[in-house]
Amino acid sequence: MLDDHxxxxxxxxxxPVDEPDDEAFGDDEHAPPTPIKRFExxxxxxxxxxxxxxxxxxxxxxxxxxxxxxxxxxxxxPFTDPYVLRLDPEHPEDSIVMVRxxxxxxxxxxxx
Numbered sequence: 001m002l003d004d005h006x007x008x009x010x011x012x013x014x015x016p017v018d019e020p021d022d023e024a025f026g027d028d029e030h031a032p033p034t035p036i037k038r039f040e041x042x043x044x045x046x047x048x049x050x051x052x053x054x055x056x057x058x059x060x061x062x063x064x065x066x067x068x069x070x071x072x073x074x075x076x077x078p079f080t081d082p083y084v085l086r087l088d089p090e091h092p093e094d095s096i097v098m099v100r101x102x103x104x105x106x107x108x109x110x111x112x
Contacts, residue, residue, distance in 0.1 A: 039045040082104040088094040 033041070040049070079098075080103065082100050082102075084096075084098040084100075086096050
């Protein structure tokens with residue numbers, strides 16, 4: 001069953017819509033502040049918010065933004081060792097071990 005109503009308003013679209021008068025908006029005052037806004041602007045609210053921000057800094061610590069140092073390095077000759085170990089004593093989590101078993105069976109070049 002099809003309905004002829006397509007979701008448009010019940011009034012005729014050709015007739016103009018009544019616009020409110022400018023007098024309806026005569027008061028150009030702002031709305032009164034909410035109780036929360038009044039508390040935020042009071043002396044007690046400012047002291048409380050500063051205390052909570054200080055507590056956040058104590059619990060979370062300062063934000064650390066590490067600068068990434070990127071440099072181009074053409075490098076030396078490639079490693080020919082089957083095992084390469086790079087230890088970083090300042091940051092042990094950045095230490096790596098590369099195991100390349102395909103190089104284990106090869107003989108090194110006599111020219112090297």
